[in-house]
Amino acid sequence: MRRIGSDLHDGPAQLVALAALRMDSPLLLDPAASPSHRKTEIADIHHTLDEAIREIRAICTGLVLPQIEASTVAEILRLAVAEHERRTASSVSLSLPSRLPDLGTSEKISIFRFAQEGLNNAWRHGLGKGQAVKARVTQGKLLIQVLDHGPGFQSGSCEGLGLAGMRERIESIGGHFETFSSPRGTRLTITLNIEDQK
Numbered sequence: 159m160r161r162i163g164s165d166l167h168d169g170p171a172q173l174v175a176l177a178a179l180r181m182d183s184p185l186l187l188d189p190a191a192s193p194s195h196r197k198t199e200i201a202d203i204h205h206t207l208d209e210a211i212r213e214i215r216a217i218c219t220g221l222v223l224p225q226i227e228a229s230t231v232a233e234i235l236r237l238a239v240a241e242h243e244r245r246t247a248s249s250v251s252l253s254l255p256s257r258l259p260d261l262g263t264s265e266k267i268s269i270f271r272f273a274q275e276g277l278n279n280a281w282r283h284g285l286g287k288g289q290a291v292k293a294r295v296t297q298g299k300l301l302i303q304v305l306d307h308g309p310g311f312q313s314g315s316c317e318g319l320g321l322a323g324m325r326e327r328i329e330s331i332g333g334h335f336e337t338f339s340s341p342r343g344t345r346l347t348i349t350l351n352i353e354d355q356k
Contacts, residue, residue: 164326173245176245180202230260231259235254250290251288254293261300307342332350
């Protein structure tokens with residue numbers, strides 16, 4: 159039940175929230191906005207809602223993110239970044255090493271959801287400033303970070319950011335989850351032990 163709850167929160171619930179935020183776009187509310195730009199914005203909202211419906215159906219049938227199984231970690235991070243940029247019309251800096259380890263499906267899904275949720279938070283709560291995803295391998299560990307240069311949050315005020323669910327998801331695969339926030343931005347980090355990975 160916790161896994162299903164996390165999948166619903168990190169996937170379709172985030173997509174619906176993004177679509178709802180875009181409903182307040184000046185492109186839709188400003189009578190002077192270009193009709194072609196308005197049409198593009200509406201199409202993007204429809205596409206995001208269609209993705210949410212597909213994810214709900216996948217969760218209902220137990221086929222959560224079936225495309226992830228055959229993807230590499232680098233491809234998964236590129237996918238999360240590309241989808242976020244398309245949905246939010248924002249930019250994300252992506253930094254990857256030349257080689258990343260091959261991981262199991264559970265780890266890959268957790269990494270995708272971490273990047274997806276972290277970027278959603280960076281856009282919604284960090285105002286989309288300085289969004290970045292970084293990955294590196296050091297001393298038998300894989301570190302992945304999602305960062306922003308937003309206003310940050312104070313300890314104890316982050317319950318609505320989905321951080322508890324993120325932490326639980328990462329710890330369920332033996333990983334470690336950390337948060338750091340200040341008025342200069344927020345950094346979310348996951349660490350996975352890859353010494354036993356081939």
